[in-house]
Amino acid sequence: MPDMLVRLYDLPDPTLYYLRAEEAGASVHRAQPWNHSAVRKFVEEHFSSRWADEAELAFVRQPISMFIAMTGQEIIGFAAYEVTTRDYFGPTGVREDWRGRGIGASLLFRCLAALWEMGYAYAIIGGVGEALQFYEKLCGAFSIPGSEQGIYKPR
Known part of the structure:
Protein backbone atom coordinates (compact mmCIF):
# COMPACT_ATOMS: atom_id res chain seq x y z
CA MET A 1 0.00 0.00 0.00
CA PRO A 2 1.89 3.07 -1.18
CA ASP A 3 1.50 6.56 0.19
CA MET A 4 0.43 9.23 -2.28
CA LEU A 5 1.29 12.90 -2.70
CA VAL A 6 -1.23 15.60 -3.62
CA ARG A 7 -0.37 19.05 -5.00
CA LEU A 8 -2.68 21.23 -2.91
CA TYR A 9 -1.95 24.27 -5.08
CA ASP A 10 -3.34 22.47 -8.14
CA LEU A 11 -6.61 20.92 -6.96
CA PRO A 12 -9.65 20.75 -9.23
CA ASP A 13 -12.82 22.63 -8.32
CA PRO A 14 -14.68 20.41 -5.82
CA THR A 15 -18.09 22.09 -6.23
CA LEU A 16 -19.54 19.20 -8.26
CA TYR A 17 -18.69 16.73 -5.47
CA TYR A 18 -20.14 18.99 -2.78
CA LEU A 19 -23.38 19.24 -4.77
CA ARG A 20 -23.53 15.48 -5.44
CA ALA A 21 -23.20 14.75 -1.72
CA GLU A 22 -25.93 17.28 -0.89
CA GLU A 23 -28.24 15.89 -3.58
CA ALA A 24 -27.71 12.41 -2.12
CA GLY A 25 -29.00 13.72 1.20
CA ALA A 26 -25.67 14.10 3.00
CA SER A 27 -24.63 17.10 5.04
CA VAL A 28 -20.83 17.43 5.22
CA HIS A 29 -19.34 19.65 7.91
CA ARG A 30 -16.49 19.91 10.41
CA ALA A 31 -16.98 17.57 13.36
CA GLN A 32 -17.86 19.20 16.68
CA PRO A 33 -16.98 18.10 20.23
CA TRP A 34 -20.44 16.60 20.76
CA ASN A 35 -19.84 14.26 17.77
CA HIS A 36 -16.83 12.60 19.45
CA SER A 37 -18.49 9.49 20.92
CA ALA A 38 -20.72 8.91 17.89
CA VAL A 39 -17.77 9.19 15.50
CA ARG A 40 -15.68 6.73 17.49
CA LYS A 41 -18.59 4.25 17.58
CA PHE A 42 -19.19 4.70 13.82
CA VAL A 43 -15.54 4.14 12.90
CA GLU A 44 -15.22 1.06 15.14
CA GLU A 45 -18.48 -0.42 13.82
CA HIS A 46 -17.85 0.16 10.10
CA PHE A 47 -14.04 0.11 9.87
CA SER A 48 -11.71 -0.84 12.75
CA SER A 49 -10.69 0.02 16.30
CA ARG A 50 -7.25 0.98 14.97
CA TRP A 51 -8.81 3.57 12.68
CA ALA A 52 -11.01 4.73 15.58
CA ASP A 53 -7.88 5.27 17.70
CA GLU A 54 -6.31 7.39 14.95
CA ALA A 55 -9.49 9.32 14.16
CA GLU A 56 -10.07 10.12 17.82
CA LEU A 57 -6.96 12.32 17.82
CA ALA A 58 -8.78 14.79 15.55
CA PHE A 59 -10.86 15.83 18.57
CA VAL A 60 -7.84 17.11 20.52
CA ARG A 61 -7.01 19.61 17.78
CA GLN A 62 -8.46 23.08 17.49
CA PRO A 63 -10.18 23.35 15.14
CA ILE A 64 -11.11 19.68 15.12
CA SER A 65 -9.24 18.10 12.20
CA MET A 66 -12.13 16.01 10.91
CA PHE A 67 -15.11 16.41 8.64
CA ILE A 68 -18.16 14.17 8.91
CA ALA A 69 -21.03 13.33 6.58
CA MET A 70 -24.47 12.94 8.08
CA THR A 71 -27.99 12.20 6.99
CA GLY A 72 -30.28 13.57 9.66
CA GLN A 73 -28.59 12.65 12.94
CA GLU A 74 -26.82 9.59 11.51
CA ILE A 75 -23.10 9.59 10.64
CA ILE A 76 -22.44 8.02 7.24
CA GLY A 77 -18.83 9.05 6.65
CA PHE A 78 -15.78 10.72 8.11
CA ALA A 79 -12.38 12.03 7.07
CA ALA A 80 -9.57 13.13 9.37
CA TYR A 81 -6.30 14.92 8.71
CA GLU A 82 -3.18 15.67 10.76
CA VAL A 83 -3.93 12.81 13.16
CA THR A 84 -1.56 10.04 12.11
CA THR A 85 1.24 12.52 11.53
CA ARG A 86 1.61 16.09 10.27
CA ASP A 87 0.33 16.82 6.76
CA TYR A 88 -1.37 13.40 6.43
CA PHE A 89 -4.90 12.88 5.16
CA GLY A 90 -6.76 9.98 6.71
CA PRO A 91 -8.14 7.81 8.00
CA THR A 92 -11.34 8.22 6.02
CA GLY A 93 -14.35 6.11 5.21
CA VAL A 94 -17.93 6.18 3.99
CA ARG A 95 -20.51 3.61 5.02
CA GLU A 96 -20.72 0.99 2.28
CA ASP A 97 -24.36 1.65 1.36
CA TRP A 98 -23.58 5.37 0.83
CA ARG A 99 -20.56 4.99 -1.43
CA GLY A 100 -20.55 6.26 -5.02
CA ARG A 101 -22.58 9.40 -4.23
CA GLY A 102 -19.81 11.99 -3.97
CA ILE A 103 -19.60 11.82 -0.18
CA GLY A 104 -16.04 10.48 0.00
CA ALA A 105 -14.92 13.08 -2.53
CA SER A 106 -16.63 15.87 -0.60
CA LEU A 107 -14.92 14.78 2.63
CA LEU A 108 -11.56 14.49 0.85
CA PHE A 109 -11.69 17.96 -0.69
CA ARG A 110 -12.77 19.62 2.56
CA CYS A 111 -9.77 18.09 4.33
CA LEU A 112 -7.37 18.99 1.52
CA ALA A 113 -8.68 22.58 1.57
CA ILE A 144 5.46 8.07 -3.62
CA PRO A 145 8.20 5.63 -4.71
CA GLY A 146 9.42 3.35 -1.91
CA SER A 147 6.52 4.21 0.42
CA GLU A 148 4.80 0.81 0.45
CA GLN A 149 5.43 0.25 4.17
CA GLY A 150 5.17 3.93 5.04
CA ILE A 151 5.03 5.01 8.66
CA TYR A 152 3.30 1.79 9.68
CA LYS A 153 6.27 -0.51 9.14
CA PRO A 154 7.48 -2.27 12.29
CA ARG A 155 10.41 -0.52 13.95
Whole structure:
Protein backbone atom coordinates (compact mmCIF):
# COMPACT_ATOMS: atom_id res chain seq x y z
CA MET A 1 0.00 0.00 0.00
CA PRO A 2 1.89 3.07 -1.18
CA ASP A 3 1.50 6.56 0.19
CA MET A 4 0.43 9.23 -2.28
CA LEU A 5 1.29 12.90 -2.70
CA VAL A 6 -1.23 15.60 -3.62
CA ARG A 7 -0.37 19.05 -5.00
CA LEU A 8 -2.68 21.23 -2.91
CA TYR A 9 -1.95 24.27 -5.08
CA ASP A 10 -3.34 22.47 -8.14
CA LEU A 11 -6.61 20.92 -6.96
CA PRO A 12 -9.65 20.75 -9.23
CA ASP A 13 -12.82 22.63 -8.32
CA PRO A 14 -14.68 20.41 -5.82
CA THR A 15 -18.09 22.09 -6.23
CA LEU A 16 -19.54 19.20 -8.26
CA TYR A 17 -18.69 16.73 -5.47
CA TYR A 18 -20.14 18.99 -2.78
CA LEU A 19 -23.38 19.24 -4.77
CA ARG A 20 -23.53 15.48 -5.44
CA ALA A 21 -23.20 14.75 -1.72
CA GLU A 22 -25.93 17.28 -0.89
CA GLU A 23 -28.24 15.89 -3.58
CA ALA A 24 -27.71 12.41 -2.12
CA GLY A 25 -29.00 13.72 1.20
CA ALA A 26 -25.67 14.10 3.00
CA SER A 27 -24.63 17.10 5.04
CA VAL A 28 -20.83 17.43 5.22
CA HIS A 29 -19.34 19.65 7.91
CA ARG A 30 -16.49 19.91 10.41
CA ALA A 31 -16.98 17.57 13.36
CA GLN A 32 -17.86 19.20 16.68
CA PRO A 33 -16.98 18.10 20.23
CA TRP A 34 -20.44 16.60 20.76
CA ASN A 35 -19.84 14.26 17.77
CA HIS A 36 -16.83 12.60 19.45
CA SER A 37 -18.49 9.49 20.92
CA ALA A 38 -20.72 8.91 17.89
CA VAL A 39 -17.77 9.19 15.50
CA ARG A 40 -15.68 6.73 17.49
CA LYS A 41 -18.59 4.25 17.58
CA PHE A 42 -19.19 4.70 13.82
CA VAL A 43 -15.54 4.14 12.90
CA GLU A 44 -15.22 1.06 15.14
CA GLU A 45 -18.48 -0.42 13.82
CA HIS A 46 -17.85 0.16 10.10
CA PHE A 47 -14.04 0.11 9.87
CA SER A 48 -11.71 -0.84 12.75
CA SER A 49 -10.69 0.02 16.30
CA ARG A 50 -7.25 0.98 14.97
CA TRP A 51 -8.81 3.57 12.68
CA ALA A 52 -11.01 4.73 15.58
CA ASP A 53 -7.88 5.27 17.70
CA GLU A 54 -6.31 7.39 14.95
CA ALA A 55 -9.49 9.32 14.16
CA GLU A 56 -10.07 10.12 17.82
CA LEU A 57 -6.96 12.32 17.82
CA ALA A 58 -8.78 14.79 15.55
CA PHE A 59 -10.86 15.83 18.57
CA VAL A 60 -7.84 17.11 20.52
CA ARG A 61 -7.01 19.61 17.78
CA GLN A 62 -8.46 23.08 17.49
CA PRO A 63 -10.18 23.35 15.14
CA ILE A 64 -11.11 19.68 15.12
CA SER A 65 -9.24 18.10 12.20
CA MET A 66 -12.13 16.01 10.91
CA PHE A 67 -15.11 16.41 8.64
CA ILE A 68 -18.16 14.17 8.91
CA ALA A 69 -21.03 13.33 6.58
CA MET A 70 -24.47 12.94 8.08
CA THR A 71 -27.99 12.20 6.99
CA GLY A 72 -30.28 13.57 9.66
CA GLN A 73 -28.59 12.65 12.94
CA GLU A 74 -26.82 9.59 11.51
CA ILE A 75 -23.10 9.59 10.64
CA ILE A 76 -22.44 8.02 7.24
CA GLY A 77 -18.83 9.05 6.65
CA PHE A 78 -15.78 10.72 8.11
CA ALA A 79 -12.38 12.03 7.07
CA ALA A 80 -9.57 13.13 9.37
CA TYR A 81 -6.30 14.92 8.71
CA GLU A 82 -3.18 15.67 10.76
CA VAL A 83 -3.93 12.81 13.16
CA THR A 84 -1.56 10.04 12.11
CA THR A 85 1.24 12.52 11.53
CA ARG A 86 1.61 16.09 10.27
CA ASP A 87 0.33 16.82 6.76
CA TYR A 88 -1.37 13.40 6.43
CA PHE A 89 -4.90 12.88 5.16
CA GLY A 90 -6.76 9.98 6.71
CA PRO A 91 -8.14 7.81 8.00
CA THR A 92 -11.34 8.22 6.02
CA GLY A 93 -14.35 6.11 5.21
CA VAL A 94 -17.93 6.18 3.99
CA ARG A 95 -20.51 3.61 5.02
CA GLU A 96 -20.72 0.99 2.28
CA ASP A 97 -24.36 1.65 1.36
CA TRP A 98 -23.58 5.37 0.83
CA ARG A 99 -20.56 4.99 -1.43
CA GLY A 100 -20.55 6.26 -5.02
CA ARG A 101 -22.58 9.40 -4.23
CA GLY A 102 -19.81 11.99 -3.97
CA ILE A 103 -19.60 11.82 -0.18
CA GLY A 104 -16.04 10.48 0.00
CA ALA A 105 -14.92 13.08 -2.53
CA SER A 106 -16.63 15.87 -0.60
CA LEU A 107 -14.92 14.78 2.63
CA LEU A 108 -11.56 14.49 0.85
CA PHE A 109 -11.69 17.96 -0.69
CA ARG A 110 -12.77 19.62 2.56
CA CYS A 111 -9.77 18.09 4.33
CA LEU A 112 -7.37 18.99 1.52
CA ALA A 113 -8.68 22.58 1.57
CA ALA A 114 -8.07 22.70 5.34
CA LEU A 115 -4.48 21.50 4.85
CA TRP A 116 -3.95 24.18 2.18
CA GLU A 117 -5.33 26.83 4.57
CA MET A 118 -2.82 25.62 7.18
CA GLY A 119 -0.04 26.55 4.78
CA TYR A 120 0.86 23.21 3.23
CA ALA A 121 1.62 23.04 -0.50
CA TYR A 122 1.41 19.24 -0.59
CA ALA A 123 -0.50 16.60 1.37
CA ILE A 124 0.28 12.93 1.95
CA ILE A 125 -2.40 10.28 1.73
CA GLY A 126 -1.12 7.32 3.71
CA GLY A 127 -1.43 3.65 2.76
CA VAL A 128 -4.11 4.03 0.09
CA GLY A 129 -4.49 0.36 -0.84
CA GLU A 130 -7.42 -0.24 -3.19
CA ALA A 131 -8.29 3.48 -3.33
CA LEU A 132 -5.25 4.40 -5.46
CA GLN A 133 -7.26 5.08 -8.63
CA PHE A 134 -9.88 7.02 -6.64
CA TYR A 135 -7.22 9.50 -5.47
CA GLU A 136 -5.46 9.64 -8.85
CA LYS A 137 -8.72 10.54 -10.58
CA LEU A 138 -10.13 12.97 -8.01
CA CYS A 139 -7.18 15.05 -6.95
CA GLY A 140 -4.27 14.06 -9.18
CA ALA A 141 -2.49 12.23 -6.36
CA PHE A 142 0.49 10.11 -7.34
CA SER A 143 2.34 7.28 -5.60
CA ILE A 144 5.46 8.07 -3.62
CA PRO A 145 8.20 5.63 -4.71
CA GLY A 146 9.42 3.35 -1.91
CA SER A 147 6.52 4.21 0.42
CA GLU A 148 4.80 0.81 0.45
CA GLN A 149 5.43 0.25 4.17
CA GLY A 150 5.17 3.93 5.04
CA ILE A 151 5.03 5.01 8.66
CA TYR A 152 3.30 1.79 9.68
CA LYS A 153 6.27 -0.51 9.14
CA PRO A 154 7.48 -2.27 12.29
CA ARG A 155 10.41 -0.52 13.95
